[in-house]
Amino acid sequence: MILEIDNVELNYNSKRILNGIYLKAETGKVVGILGSNGCGKTSLLNIIFGNIQPKYKLVRIDNKPILKPLYLTKLVKYLPQHLFLPKLKLINIFKLFYVSWQDFILEFPAFEKYKKTKVNKLSGGEQRIVEIYLVLKSNSNIVLLDEPFSHLAPLQVDSIKKIIIHEKRYKAIIITDHMYSHIIETSDDIYLIKNGCSKKINNINELKDYEYLSQGSLT
Ligand SMILES: Nc1ncnc2c1ncn2[C@@H]1O[C@H](COP(=O)(O)OP(=O)(O)OP(=O)(O)O)[C@@H](O)[C@H]1O
Numbered sequence: 001m002i003l004e005i006d007n008v009e010l011n012y013n014s015k016r017i018l019n020g021i022y023l024k025a026e027t028g029k030v031v032g033i034l035g036s037n038g039c040g041k042t043s044l045l046n047i048i049f050g051n052i053q054p055k056y057k058l059v060r061i062d063n064k065p066i067l068k069p070l071y072l073t074k075l076v077k078y079l080p081q082h083l084f085l086p087k088l089k090l091i092n093i094f095k096l097f098y099v100s101w102q103d104f105i106l107e108f109p110a111f112e113k114y115k116k117t118k119v120n121k122l123s124g125g126e127q128r129i130v131e132i133y134l135v136l137k138s139n140s141n142i143v144l145l146d147e148p149f150s151h152l153a154p155l156q157v158d159s160i161k162k163i164i165i166h167e168k169r170y171k172a173i174i175i176t177d178h179m180y181s182h183i184i185e186t187s188d189d190i191y192l193i194k195n196g197c198s199k200k201i202n203n204i205n206e207l208k209d210y211e212y213l214s215q216g217s218l219t
Pocket of ligand 1: 012013017035036037038039040041042043044
């Protein structure tokens with residue numbers, strides 16, 4: 001499956017946020033979106049998901065325009081920046097998402113003790129791990145991840161990166177995070193959003209040329 005988005009124009013009041021976006025994601029690949037604070041990364045994920053209606057946008061799947069919000073197609077799962085799970089016991093949430101609790105425990109044994117605990121009793125980072133796992137593992141063709149790494153400890157980041165690499169075999173994954181080294185390591189393609197436009201990055205040194213990273217980075 002190939003997902004493309006272009007012809008995006010997003011304004012908030014009279015402020016232009018996005019104008020000149022092209023992004024392509026496909027099964028088997030992770031696409032990383034980088035950009036400074038407030039450049040429009042979250043807005044772009046919301047536009048793809050269908051939560052935000054910009055002035056213009058064109059979403060295509062396998063070359064066919066998709067006119068209804070993508071979330072209505074059941075093709076897509078979205079991890080927003082904020083915690084979103086219902087206040088239920090963990091085991092029940094896994095049932096809701098049709099995701100195996102046993103497989104989760106194999107990957108994250110420290111969570112076994114939480115099987116019958118309500119998710120809101122976990123720490124913020126623990127809740128985030130559960131959310132990211134569910135979004136990555138539940139049935140979909142496209143996964144959108146908004147800042148999955150930001151609240152995780154290094155070992156947990158490594159586990160999530162491994163799951164992303166595994167799941168991309170079946171899915172097109174689009175991911176944004178300020179932890180740029182994890183994005184660079186995990187992504188097959190990288191787009192930088194700057195001045196409302198997306199720029200495909202062919203060589204990571206371009207991230208310095210476009211002043212996203214300082215000259216001393218990446219050495
Ligand atoms: N509902 C809204 N009303 C008005 N302006 C908004 C709204 N949502 C976002 N913005 C503005 O749009 C711009 C892009 O916001 P967005 O959250 O998409 O950026 P971002 O790249 O994800 O930022 P960050 O990396 O800081 O999370 C920002 O300047 C923000 O202030």
